[in-house]
Each structure stands twice: as C-alpha cells, then as structure tokens.
Amino acid sequence: MDNCIFCKIVRGEIPSRKVYEDEHVFAFLDINPLRPVHVLVVPKRHIESLAHVGEADGEVLGRLLSVANKIAVDQGSPEGFRVIINTGRIGQQEVPHLHAHIVGGDAPVGPMLKRIQGD
Numbered sequence: 001m002d003n004c005i006f007c008k009i010v011r012g013e014i015p016s017r018k019v020y021e022d023e024h025v026f027a028f029l030d031i032n033p034l035r036p037v038h039v040l041v042v043p044k045r046h047i048e049s050l051a052h053v054g055e056a057d058g059e060v061l062g063r064l065l066s067v068a069n070k071i072a073v074d075q076g077s078p079e080g081f082r083v084i085i086n087t088g089r090i091g092q093q094e095v096p097h098l099h100a101h102i103v104g105g106d107a108p109v110g111p112m113l114k115r116i117q118g119d
Contacts, residue, residue, distance in 0.1 A: 001046045006097035010044050020071050024063040027071050027102075036105030037077040041067065047098040050087040068102050077104025082112075 001007050008014040009028060016028035019039055030038040043060045047053060053061060065083065072081035081104030086093040103109055 001097070004046055004095075004097050006040075006042045006095055006099060007046050010042065019075060020067060022063065022067070024060045025067060027067070030101070035103040035109060037072060037075045037081065037103060039071050039075055039102040040099050041071065041102060042097055042099045048096050049093055049098050050085060053098070064100055068100070072102050072104050075102075075104075076106075077102075080104060082109045 005014065009016045010026045018026065018028050020027035020041070024044060025041055026044055027039050027041040030040050041064050043057075043064065045060065047057060047060070068081070068083050072078075081102055084101040084103065085091075085098070086101075
C-alpha cells in the first residue's frame with residue numbers, strides 16, 4: 001500500500017527507531033509510548049488486520065509472536081510483557097496495517113480490560 005504509514009516506515013520513507021528486523025517483520029519504538037517499553041511489530045508485507053489474514057499468513061504471524069520475547073527483553077522488560085493486537089473499529093485499531101504492541105517495563109502493566117458500566 002503506497003499511502004500506508006507502516007509500509008512507509010518499513011520501506012525507510014518515514015524515519016523510525018528500529019529495534020528489530022528480519023525477512024518477515026519490522027519492529028520500532030512507538031512514537032507515543034504508553035509504557036516504559038512500547039514497541040510496534042509489523043509484518044513487512046501489508047496486511048490490513050487480523051480480520052484479513054488467511055492460512056498463507058501463518059508464517060508471518062508466527063514470526064511476529066515468536067520474536068516478542070526477544071524484543072521485550074532487549075528493550076528492558078525481562079520479567080514479562082503484554083502483546084496487544086487491536087483489530088477493526090471495535091478493537092480500536094488506529095492504523096490499517098496489522099501490528100502488535102509489545103508493552104512492559106519494570107512495573108505490571110495493569111488490568112487487561114476495564115469493565116464497561118452495565119456489564
């Protein structure tokens with residue numbers, strides 16, 4: 001996708017603070033980190049979201065998850081981390097390119113979800 005911001009980052013057209021790269025994925029520091037460790041991992045090939053993956057995407061999805069621990073430890077979260085993949089409007093995906101947030105640091109990241117009133 002020519003206008004996709006993450007595709008432009010992968011191609012080097014937009015600068016980023018790269019922390020990891022291999023043939024399938026590219027990882028960089030989030031520009032507005034919410035935790036001391038906040039890294040985005042994206043497939044190099046444009047995939048809009050988890051709602052758009054098929055069986056042929058298994059290798060890249062596996063790679064995205066299999067490097068998460070290395071990235072978290074290398075960035076300063078050796079005692080654990082959280083991987084978040086937002087999908088679509090309900091999942092509050094902001095950029096239409098599949099990406100995982102790796103978040104962590106020295107302190108626990110907090111509750112997984114907050115209960116919505118009425119639940």
